[in-house]
Amino acid sequence: MSEFDELQAVIRRHAAARQAEQRACEAFLNALYHALRTASGPGLPLNNVTLDFTLDPTVRLRPPPNGSFHAAWLRLGLCEVLVRVRRLDGAFQGEYGSEGVFRLEDTSEDALLTLARQLLRDVGVAYGAALVTESHLN
Incomplete structure (x- = not known):
């Protein structure tokens, strides 16, 4: 079996995972x-x-190997x-924006709401910080 054939076999074997x-x-x-x-609260x-x-954008192989990031x-x-x-390791690990990172082992509604609110705060700070910097330059 050639190296190419071995590669194809490995890719097929791990397709389901x-x-x-x-x-x-x-x-x-x-x-x-x-x-x-729903991060603004119930009914909002x-x-x-x-x-x-x-x-x-960082994945350099298709299909992405196991353990690769998936993006939206x-x-x-x-x-x-x-x-x-x-x-x-059984948890969801990720990143967002320019510096936000998270690791969630529990994907309950409360854990996801906490992450959503943190993401909104961090994005707001990123844009707020840019505005403050611009005002100091004027």
Whole structure:
């Protein structure tokens, strides 16, 4: 068997695990989207939140190997934030924006709401910090 044939066999053998990981990460991103829609509190949905799955810009192989990040753009009104997530040791580990990171072992509604609110705060700080910096330059 040639090295090429071995590579094809390995890719085929791990296809089911890769697809399961992708479905789990996409389900997590979808749950985060729903948490963002309700992050303002009961009865106060954020109607201008949308979700767009995308290829992770850092993945250099297709199909992505097990353990790779899966990504989505979350549109939050006038801005968008890239959220990347992967499964690692039974938890969801991810990053968002320029510096936000998270690790969730519990994907309960409360845990996702806490993450959604933190994401909103961090994105707000990022834009607020840019405005403060500009005002100091004038």
